[in-house]
Amino acid sequence: MIEIPTDALKAAGRMLxxxxxxxxxxxxxxxxxxxxxxxxxIRLTVCNLDQWLSTHVPTDRPSDTPEVLLVPTEAFxxxxxxxxxxxxxxxxxxxxxxxxxxxxxLRGGITVETHHPTLESDxxxxxxxVPENIEATPVPGRTFEMLTEIAGCASKDSTxxxxxxxxxxxxxxxxxxxxxxxxxxxTPASVPDRKLVIPTPAVHALGHPDFQQGVIQVTPFHRPExxxxxDGKAQGKPGDPDHVRIEAGGHVLVTRLIDGHYPNxxxxxxxxxxxxxxxEESHRPAVIDWxxxxxxxxxxxxxxxxxxxxxHLELAHAPDTSHASRIEVPAEITGKPQxxxxxxxxxxxxxxxxxxxxxxxEMSPVVARRLDGTLCVVMPIRIDVAACAA
Numbered sequence: 001m002i003e004i005p006t007d008a009l010k011a012a013g014r015m016l017x018x019x020x021x022x023x024x025x026x027x028x029x030x031x032x033x034x035x036x037x038x039x040x041x042i043r044l045t046v047c048n049l050d051q052w053l054s055t056h057v058p059t060d061r062p063s064d065t066p067e068v069l070l071v072p073t074e075a076f077x078x079x080x081x082x083x084x085x086x087x088x089x090x091x092x093x094x095x096x097x098x099x100x101x102x103x104x105x106l107r108g109g110i111t112v113e114t115h116h117p118t119l120e121s122d123x124x125x126x127x128x129x130v131p132e133n134i135e136a137t138p139v140p141g142r143t144f145e146m147l148t149e150i151a152g153c154a155s156k157d158s159t160x161x162x163x164x165x166x167x168x169x170x171x172x173x174x175x176x177x178x179x180x181x182x183x184x185x186x187t188p189a190s191v192p193d194r195k196l197v198i199p200t201p202a203v204h205a206l207g208h209p210d211f212q213q214g215v216i217q218v219t220p221f222h223r224p225e226x227x228x229x230x231d232g233k234a235q236g237k238p239g240d241p242d243h244v245r246i247e248a249g250g251h252v253l254v255t256r257l258i259d260g261h262y263p264n265x266x267x268x269x270x271x272x273x274x275x276x277x278x279x280e281e282s283h284r285p286a287v288i289d290w291x292x293x294x295x296x297x298x299x300x301x302x303x304x305x306x307x308x309x310x311x312h313l314e315l316a317h318a319p320d321t322s323h324a325s326r327i328e329v330p331a332e333i334t335g336k337p338q339x340x341x342x343x344x345x346x347x348x349x350x351x352x353x354x355x356x357x358x359x360x361x362e363m364s365p366v367v368a369r370r371l372d373g374t375l376c377v378v379m380p381i382r383i384d385v386a387a388c389a390a
Contacts, residue, residue: 001091002036002069003061006082006105012057013080015251016046018205019053021073028123031070034090041250045127051202052127056250067092068121075103075116082107096120127254128223128243136217141248143168143189145212146374147176150185151203152349153376154178162260166203168196169262177265183346184265185353187374192218196244197262202255211248219245220257269377270358270365275335277305277313278356283329287315290327291348302381303347305357305366306339313337313357317344338362341381350376 021029026049033045033054045054069092071079079088082105091102093115101118104111147166155163160181167177168191177186198206205211220241246253279287294301294317301317308314308328316326337359350357350368353376358367368376 001089002034002042002067003087003089004042004057004059006079006084006086006088008057008059009082009088010080012044012055013076015055015208015210016044016053018208019046019048019051019201020204021046021048024048028070028119028125030073031119031124032073032076033121033124034069034071036067045124047125047127048201049125050199050256051205052125052252052254053205054127054252061087069101070118070121070124071101071103072116072118075101075114075118078114079103079105083109092118128221130219130221130245131224134219134221136219136245136247137192138215139192139218140190141211141213141216143176143191144206144216144246146187146189147198147203148207148212150176150178150187150353150374150376151200151207152178153180153183153185154200154203155180156200162197162258162262164200165197165258165262166200167262167265168192168198170194171266177262179263179265179268181263182343183350183376183378184268185349185374185376186265186269188372192220194220194241195262196220196241197258197260198244198255199258202253205253205255206246208251210251211246211253214248217245217247219247221245268365269375270360270367272360272364273335273358274361275333275337275359276356277334277337277359278332279313279329279351280331281355283331284351284355287327287329288348288351290315290325291344291351294325295345295348301344302341303344304339304341305337305347305359307333307337335359340364340366342366342378343381346378350378 029048035043041056041058043054043056071090082088086106088105093102094100099118100115102115104113151166154166163180169175170193174189174191175186176189221243222241223243242257304316306314312328313331314328338361340362354368354370354374356369365377365379
C-alpha cells in the first residue's frame with residue numbers, strides 16, 4: 001500500500017498534466033508509475049515514449065518496503081478529487097493475469113473505495129539514464145521562463161518536425177529561439193555550451209513555475225545502448241547528445257532531442273531600420289486585445305500598419321467593404337514607416353514580447369524589439385496598391 005497526502009498529490013498532478021499522455025495509443029502510457037522506497041519520498045512518473053516527467057511527493061507515512069505500481073489515468077484523476085487535508089492510498093491487488101489497483105480515499109467525508117484494472121510495472125518504458133562522468137550544467141530558471149515566453153512562435157504543424165521545437169544555442173553569448181517559418185522569436189539567455197533542440201511537449205512541461213525558479217541542472221547526454229553481447233549493460237556511444245535531463249528540485253524531465261538542422265535563424269533577422277514605433281505601456285494591452293479580437297474565428301486576419309496623425313500609428317483591418325475596423329494608437333515614431341500588412345495574431349504575439357516595432361519597407365519583415373535584446377520577427381503579407389492608399 002502507498003499512502004499519499006491529498007494536497008501533495010494535487011500539486012504533483014498539476015505538474016504531471018503538463019506532459020500530455022492521456023490519448024497515447026499504447027495502453028501502458030495511460031498510466032502513472034508510482035514508486036515508494038523505504039523511508040523516502042514517493043516518486044510519480046508519466047511518459048509518452050519521448051519524454052519522461054517525474055516528481056517527488058512528500059509523505060508523512062513512508063512505505064516500510066519498496067513498492068512499485070501503475071495507476072491508470074482515470075484512477076489518478078479520481079484521486080485528485082479527494083477531500084482536502086485527507087490522504088489517498090493505492091494498493092496493488094490481484095494476480096498477474098488480473099492485476100488491479102485499489103484506490104481508497106475520503107470524498108465529502110465518506111470513504112470511497114474503487115478498483116481499477118492495471119498492468120505490471122515492468123511494462124512501463126524505462127527512463128534513459130545519464131552515463132557516468134557526465135556533469136550537469138547549472139542554468140538559471142529565468143532561461144526557461146524566457147523559453148516559455150517565446151515558445152508560442154514555434155510551429156504547430158506536425159509535418160514540420162524540426163520547427164516543432166525551441167532551440168537553445170550558445171551563439172551570440174546564448175540565445176533561445178522559436179520559429180514557424182512566418183515569424184521568429186529570440187531572446188538572450190544563459191544556456192549550455194552546445195545546441196539543444198527541445199521538442200514542444202517538453203517545452204510545455206518546462207512551463208511549470210517550478211522549472212523557472214532558482215538554479216536548474218541541465219545534462220545533455222547520448223543515451224547508452226545495451227546489447228545481448230554486453231549482458232544488458234549500458235554502453236556509451238560517441239556522438240552528439242540525443243537526450244537531455246532537466247532537474248529542478250524534486251522534478252525531473254528527461255526528453256529526446258530533435259535531430260536535424262535547425263534553420264539559420266540569424267539570416268532572417270533584419271539589421272536595418274528605416275523607421276520605428278514604440279507603444280506606451282499603458283496603450284499596448286489594448287492594441288493586443290484588439291488584434292486578438294480580429295483573429296478570432298480561425299481566419300487569418302491581416303492588419304495594415306501605416307503612419308496616422310502626428311504622433312500616432314494607424315492599424316487598419318478591412319476584410320471586405322461591409323466590415324472594417326481601424327485604430328490610431330499614440331506612439332513614439334522615428335522616420336516614416338511604410339505601409340505594411342501583417343497577420344493580426346502574429347503581430348499580437350510580437351507586441352506581447354516587445355513594445356517597439358522596427359520598419360524597413362512594405363515587403364520587409366517587421367521586428368518587435370526590447371532593450372534586453374529580445375526580438376520577434378513577423379513576415380509581411382502582400383497587399384495591393386489600393387489597400388495601401390485606403
